[in-house]
Amino acid sequence: MGVVERREREKERKRNTMLDAAESILMDRGLEHLSMDDVAEKAEVSKGSLYLYFQNKNDLVLGICYRATHLLNESFRKVLDSNLSGLSLVRELGETYLHYVKNHPQYYSSMKFLDNLHSTREGTDSEYLQLCTQNRQEGFRLMVEAIQRGMDDGSIKQELPAEQLALLFWSTSHGVVTISYMHQNYEHFKLLDRIGMKEEDMFDAYMHILSHGFAQQTHES
Amino acid sequence: MGVVERREREKERKRNTMLDAAESILMDRGLEHLSMDDVAEKAEVSKGSLYLYFQNKNDLVLGICYRATHLLNESFRKVLDSNLSGLSLVRELGETYLHYVKNHPQYYSSMKFLDNLHSTREGTDSEYLQLCTQNRQEGFRLMVEAIQRGMDDGSIKQELPAEQLALLFWSTSHGVVTISYMHQNYEHFKLLDRIGMKEEDMFDAYMHILSHGFAQQTHES
DNA sequence: TCAATAAATGACCGGTAGTCATTTTATGAC
DNA sequence: GTCATAAAATGACTACCGGTCATTTATTGA
Known part of the structure; x- marks a missing residue:
């Protein structure tokens, strides 16, 4: 019941963490130097996880x-x-x-x-x-x-x-x-x-x- | 004497051939699908040659x-x-x-x-x-x-x-x-x-x- | 004919987007 | 607590691409 909901919230929170990491790199280095590997490292998740949250x-x-x-x-x-x-x-x-x-x-x-x-x-x-x-x-x-x-x-x-x-x-x-x-x-x-x-x-x-x-x-x- | 000149003309001709190839690919597939390998193949030269004529x-x-x-x-x-x-x-x-x-x-x-x-x-x-x-x-x-x-x-x-x-x-x-x-x-x-x-x-x-x-x-x- | 120079080559490197078999974690029934 | 099931996370791997460079091939002029 509440589990599904909590999972959904947690998922959204993680998604935002990843976006934060990506944004931070964007601000520092610009769009052309934004790599998925770097985002994964910055967000402290694996690259594969990134692709669980973004297509x-x-x-x-x-x-x-x-x-x-x-x-x-x-x-x-x-x-x-x-x-x-x-x-x-x-x-x-x-x-x-x-x-x-x-x-x-x-x-x-x-x-x-x-x-x-x-x-x-x-x-x-x-x-x-x-x-x-x-x-x-x-x-x-x-x-x-x-x-x-x-x-x-x-x-x-x-x-x-x-x-x-x-x-x-x-x-x-x-x-x-x-x-x-x-x-x-x-x-x-x-x-x-x-x-x-x-x-x-x-x-x-x-x-x-x-x-x-x-x-x-x-x-x- | 005339050799250097001829070489220069020949070089310009080849450069244009490569540009023709690149342009042809651009027209067909668009800028985002233009690869140096493809240009080399289309121009019938090696990839290395491409880099002799373009930086x-x-x-x-x-x-x-x-x-x-x-x-x-x-x-x-x-x-x-x-x-x-x-x-x-x-x-x-x-x-x-x-x-x-x-x-x-x-x-x-x-x-x-x-x-x-x-x-x-x-x-x-x-x-x-x-x-x-x-x-x-x-x-x-x-x-x-x-x-x-x-x-x-x-x-x-x-x-x-x-x-x-x-x-x-x-x-x-x-x-x-x-x-x-x-x-x-x-x-x-x-x-x-x-x-x-x-x-x-x-x-x-x-x-x-x-x-x-x-x-x-x-x-x- | 033969050095010497210029031109051409393609195997190779580093980096990156994207994948997937495997492992780890969370859940709920008993 | 135990365990089976499902969800989540992982990172080694592939494919591709821009760029390099040691080696090979062609050209020139003596």
Whole structure:
């Protein structure tokens, strides 16, 4: 009776111990130097045990990615708690995303890993893939909500459905954040320096362009 | 005398043969299933020979990436040849990028590989890394040129330096193109479908937002 | 013809993801 | 407590892959 339950709890606890070990290695050495042998050693279990709790390495990394996406969503939710205008909320979400990448680059790398998971074949049966996808959907939903609020309070145009505008904000901010990540983490990426743009200014400029456009207004507008 | 020259030409020819083999495997099986053994077999040389012509696997992939960036730049140059307004040129560049990703997804994956090359350590001494970086700079330069033309002909606002605006267009279009790539190539990526947006419409919406902004204009504007 | 040099080879190494036969541990009936 | 059964854990092993290097083969020019 209670035995099965206790076993289940214990299993979850062990799973988290393993994830802790994996995360610790990720933070120290980066995703590309994360090996299953090292995780097993760090978690003080055998390699075989690792595969009792995770289907494969993908699954393990997605386990970390689940934590990563969850943390990002929590930050997003805090933004949505405020009473700012919808437009300001959108800006805050973007800045939150940017800060997240700056403060948790290794978590972000696990999200890039999720983005690069190719065919469904590679991880179809991973529960964590489902959870990560759910988290990403939730993050997107929060963006939609911010935009919808902006449309309601009159700070954002209603030319497009909120979902579609959210997709554009999502994807474009993804691009900007990627540039920022590369600037932070890749020593050979010097584009910002070359054009004499500071990282902080980039986001301001991005939000300005996204808010007001870069096309010269024609008179009949 | 002529012997050294001939040797040099012959060496270049062989290098290209190996790149052809690698590219063929890339197109057939994708970057993640590209092994040096297979390339050697396909190119009908020994594995050791491969390492006489390329420093390591990174170098080889960057060799393909060089071709990839070169091809993209050629497409960009064709756009710049036209007499469209600067604003239209920018749109055309974006559409060109989008079509490129759709038509050459494996080339694009090699460019993603370039983007993900971490420290300088991993490929500092690769000639191809230099060449790829040069190509990317050239692509960026073409974007700057289009925007500069738009500022000159009055179709694009002059609020920001052309280079900075180009960076924003570069990064945001990168984000949009990434979404498109995922929609095309990852079966588990269903975001576009879920919000009922067609891929073709996404780019139009993107250019519209980027041109005119999504913020409701205030009256004192 | 013959050194000397350049080019090519493939057996081999180290590391890593993943497997599985075997061992160890936990459980519950008696 | 004993024991049979089932669950959990183990680590030696395989397959594969990137990269190396001592050896072999081909080329050159005297």
